Amino acid sequence: MTKTIVVKIGTSSLTQPETGQLALSTIATLAETLSHLRRQGHRVILVSSGAVGVGCARLGLTEKPKAIALKQAVAAVGQGRLIRVYDDLFTTLQQPIAQVLLTRSDLVQRSRYLNVYNTFKELLELGIIPVVNENDTVAVEELKFGDNDTLSALVASLVHADWLFLLTDVDRLYSADPRSVPDAQPISLVSNIKELEELQVQTGAQGSQWGTGGMVTKISAARIATAAGVRTVITEGRHPSNIKQILQGESIGTHFEAQPEPTSARKRWIAYGVVPSGRLYLDEGAVIAISRAGKSLLAAGITAVEGEFDSQDAVQLCDKSGKEVARGLVNYNSTELQKICGRRSSEIPTILGYEGAETVIHRDNLVLT
Ligand SMILES: Nc1ncnc2c1ncn2[C@@H]1O[C@H](COP(=O)(O)OP(=O)(O)O)[C@@H](O)[C@H]1O
Numbered sequence: 001m002t003k004t005i006v007v008k009i010g011t012s013s014l015t016q017p018e019t020g021q022l023a024l025s026t027i028a029t030l031a032e033t034l035s036h037l038r039r040q041g042h043r044v045i046l047v048s049s050g051a052v053g054v055g056c057a058r059l060g061l062t063e064k065p066k067a068i069a070l071k072q073a074v075a076a077v078g079q080g081r082l083i084r085v086y087d088d089l090f091t092t093l094q095q096p097i098a099q100v101l102l103t104r105s106d107l108v109q110r111s112r113y114l115n116v117y118n119t120f121k122e123l124l125e126l127g128i129i130p131v132v133n134e135n136d137t138v139a140v141e142e143l144k145f146g147d148n149d150t151l152s153a154l155v156a157s158l159v160h161a162d163w164l165f166l167l168t169d170v171d172r173l174y175s176a177d178p179r180s181v182p183d184a185q186p187i188s189l190v191s192n193i194k195e196l197e198e199l200q201v202q203t204g205a206q207g208s209q210w211g212t213g214g215m216v217t218k219i220s221a222a223r224i225a226t227a228a229g230v231r232t233v234i235t236e237g238r239h240p241s242n243i244k245q246i247l248q249g250e251s252i253g254t255h256f257e258a259q260p261e262p263t264s265a266r267k268r269w270i271a272y273g274v275v276p277s278g279r280l281y282l283d284e285g286a287v288i289a290i291s292r293a294g295k296s297l298l299a300a301g302i303t304a305v306e307g308e309f310d311s312q313d314a315v316q317l318c319d320k321s322g323k324e325v326a327r328g329l330v331n332y333n334s335t336e337l338q339k340i341c342g343r344r345s346s347e348i349p350t351i352l353g354y355e356g357a358e359t360v361i362h363r364d365n366l367v368l369t
């Protein structure tokens with residue numbers, strides 16, 4: 001049966017750790033594996049990191065630049081090199097590819113989000129493998145995916161993928177970073193992401209020398225993808241052909257099972273596509289009403305409003321400790337909400353001088369995070 005498969009490969013697998021030069025045999029095997037999957041009729045998307053790493057190697061830099069402008073310039077050098085190598089390899093295998101560079105702002109506006117979706121759909125229908133990366137050269141700090149684990153999960157969610165493979169420089173997830181904790185225990189299956197809290201998995205804050213985010217961003221990517229119904233696997237990038245074996249049922253790497261009832265595409269866009277422009281703090285009753293009873297948010301349950309936003313913008317909904325519990329699109333702007341928070345719906349027309357919406361966030365526009 002045809003499956004939609006998103007494969008993300010990190011810098012640590014694409015480059016040789018000692019020299020920073022391209023790991024050509026890995027990239028060639030990856031191209032062979034993905035072309036093979038295409039020939040079997042699967043729809044394949046590659047999310048490839050490496051622009052900064054490859055750019056550094058090209059320019060003889062021995063570590064990742066910290067200054068943003070330099071990093072953006074280096075990425076521009078590296079992305080060109082990277083796509084050239086991919087195109088040569090895939091062309092040798094008669095497999096057409098396309099370069100898709102995205103920024104966070106491409107997913108913020110619903111119309112642009114749908115546009116990106118349509119482009120992917122068209123490319124996949126044409127039998128092309130899109131090679132995706134963040135457009136590092138133009139991305140601004142406030143509107144960045146920041147890491148390609150998150151980007152690949154958002155792409156997998158957008159295209160309703162069946163599988164997301166996160167290829168990295170460890171063979172699977174461990175109970176702690178195996179580099180610093182030699183007796184860390186391997187984890188093969190995560191049926192529910194909440195299990196990881198119970199298992200007290202340690203992920204450290206950083207990745208390898210050239211990587212971004214380490215295991216933390218892979219787990220948060222698995223959370224986004226599995227909530228969208230995408231089975232996610234963390235496995236070793238050095239052996240991309242493992243993907244074929246995994247698809248045949250072999251237990252390689254760490255598998256995160258997809259949630260049985262994925263949230264709707266529109267709610268996923270609210271949760272992960274849009275960037276929230278403010279925060280609403282809720283009292284306990286409101287938290288229970290929206291999270292357990294699936295109710296809409298009313299002004300009475302809001303204790304404080306933070307940030308400036310317009311009606312229909314996205315905001316975070318937080319409990320009294322500041323922990324985010326949900327996100328949603330508001331029916332009032334921040335000035336109006338400052339006036340009506342904590343007040344009953346029947347009082348709103350008198351306070352504002354006009355009839356407003358009955359709810360602050362309708363449950364159709366509200367998603368638990
Ligand atoms: N619990 C853990 N299990 C496995 N690896 C971990 C864990 N915690 C931290 N890591 C580290 O995460 C690194 C992979 O992340 P990263 O360097 O960002 O890779 P990539 O470039 O593939 O995105 C591994 O090299 C490993 O040292």
Ligand SMILES: N[C@@H](CCC(=O)OP(=O)(O)O)C(=O)O
Nearest residue numbers: 011049050051052147148212
């Ligand atoms: N977009 C950046 C990669 C960011 C990133 O997540 O890197 P990695 O942790 O190696 O997957 C680049 O192409 O260099």
